[in-house]
Amino acid sequence: MTIFPLRKLFAAAVVAACLPLAPHVASAAPAANLPDFTDLVDKVGPSVVNIRTTTHVSASPHGLPPGTDEGDMSEFFRRFFGIPLPQGPHGQSPHGGQGGGQGGGQDASPPDSGSDAEQNSGVGSGFILSTDGYVMTNAHVIDDADSIYVTLTDKREFKAKLIGVDDRTDVAVVKIEARSLPAVTIGDSNKLRVGEWVVAIGSPFGLENTVTAGIVSAKGRDTGDYLPFIQTDVAVNPGNSGGPLINMQGEVIGINSQIYSRTGGFMGISFAIPIDEAMRVADQLERSGKVTRGRIAVAIGEVTKDVADSLGLPKAQGALVSSVESGGPADKAGIQPGDIIQKFNGQTVDSATDLPRMVGDTKPGTKATITIWRKGQTRELPIAIAEMQADKTAKGDQKKAPAPKPRASNSLGLSVTDVPADQLNQLKIKGGVLVESVGGPAARAGLQKGDIILRVGDTDITGVKQFEEVTARLDPQKMVAVLVRRGENTQFVPIRPRNPGQK
Incomplete structure (x- = not known):
């Protein structure tokens, strides 16, 4: 910040005071060029829903609403604004939803008279995809939930059924039993332009249907295998x-x-997931x-440019093959490291x-053609696409689904086992753990x-028990570098651990 001498500031004030006043219409003219979001919000607002998740825990002996002892933010809102997080342990809702009988919702759970209760484990947002009740949200919003509740803008609350989750793109679809709902457009x-005005509607800190606006800052931010994110300066919070x-246009x-x-x-x-990527997953x-x-x-x-120059490539583009899985599709097609x-x-x-993304969008079992550069020449190689193992398959009864249990075993979302002795010898490594299933932050x-x-961090992993002890001590506020061996390649992967019971 530039600091001006007081004398110059005073002189500037005197000059400004002597200037003639401009007509009122002149000062108001720039405002006429600002966007008006009111019609857009009226159109899309009813299609945005609040999503909260619960887990089954022992009832609190103090009867406190879930969340009031789970963080400084909850305490801040409770003390100074009188706004608790939604859903008490026996169904109380500060917004007139489940439990109070004021919301007119369906499938609302009655107060639990036993020793267990539904405790709020997370709050997020979503939007209605179709008039018959399909709702899209983030995978991490409903991660490890025992129950999912969707609240509409008219205060009706529904217990939702999990349709499916894709951790790699962070997309989830749930279904509520309702008809004639206001679906989004x-x-x-792909037509989005940098600098274009955009609007977000959601439930930051549980405050439903909060509207924020900004512009698109950048497109195609690569922060994951399948997510070329849209970057904006729109205010987005937990x-x-x-x-x-x-x-x-309200789309x-x-x-x-x-x-x-x-x-x-x-x-x-x-950052926002492009809707075309999300819809392919949702379908x-x-x-x-x-x-x-x-x-x-x-x-x-x-x-890199240095690699391109050394190989005689005109541009630094493409994907450099660092290793090829023995017996895999690329190996059979003749693709080689380098x-x-x-x-x-x-x-x-x-x-x-x-x-x-290109390979992932290709149906397994189909034939494709890959163009490679090798030793100064281009070659076209036919290849048969194999299937990548899915992260999770939705079950009819999500409480009986086996997948969430290993995913909740540690703060990284990994289920692991000891590496077999013959594999240790083959890879010439002394320790480590073998990943059996992946979810949450790791996925x-x-x-x-x-x-x-x-x-994990600076700690060499020797076995499953030690791995679980190390991950239990991780700080969820800090990224941790995890050293991963995949095939012949070893690299550090930064992961942010999740809080115990985090959504």
Whole structure:
């Protein structure tokens, strides 16, 4: 900040005081160019829902509402604003929802007279995809929930059924038993332009239907294998997750998913999942409860300018093959470490992060053509696409689904076992644990079944018991570097641990 001498400030004030007053219409003119969001909010607002999740825990002997002892933010709102988090242990809702009989909702759970109670475990947002009750939200909003409740703007509350979850894209679909609901209009995120005005509607800190606005800061932010995020400066806070990002035509063009923050609150940068990516996932979840993706079994890296120059490539683009899984599709097709994949089925691979999305969107079992650069020449190789193992399949009764249990076993969302002795000898490693299933933070970071965890932070991993002890001590406010062995490659993967009981 520039600091001016007081004398100059005073002189400037005198000059300003002597200037003639401009007509009132002149000062109001710039406001006429500002966007008006009122009609947009009236149109889309009724389609945005509040989502809260519960877990079964022993009833509190003090009778405190869940959340009042779970963080400084809850205490701050309770003391100074009188706003508790939604849903007490026996169904009390400060917004007239379940338990009080004021919301007119369906499938509301009665007060629990036993020793167990439904405790609020998270709050987020979502939006209505179809008039018959399909709702989209983030996977991390309903992560590890025993029950999911959806509250409409008219205060009706419904117990939702989980249709499916895809941790890799952080997309989930739930269903409520209702008809003639106000569904959103889906837009085209590919037409979105940097600098365009956008609006978010959600439930930050449980405050339903809060509207914030800003502009698109950037497109195609690569923060995950399948997520070229939309970056905005729209204010997004805890509870906004799963809510829609809307363009000026009232169309949903993204799902608010993440923020960049050093404090836990909004710092001017937020990220949304492009709606075209999310809808591809949602369509599969609605049809089968799972997402099927293709794989070619290679490890890849970026093509730097130095590498491009040394190989005689005209541009630094493509995906550099660092290793090939023995017996996998790429191996059978003749792809070798050191090859540069330039095209997949005729589509140009601009960067390494493009290839996983292209392959993932290809139906397993189909034939494809990969164009590679090898020793100064391009070659076209036919390849058969294999199937990548799904993260999770939705079950008819989500309480009986086996997947959530291992995912909740530790703060990274990993279920692990000891590495067999013959595999230790083959890989020439002394320790580590073998990943059996992946969920939550680890899945969003790109870890897969079959990976070997060698180190967490500065601690070398020797076995399952020690791994669980190490992960139990992790600080959820700090990223941790996890050393992962996949095939012949070893790399550090940064992961943010989740809080115990976090959504």
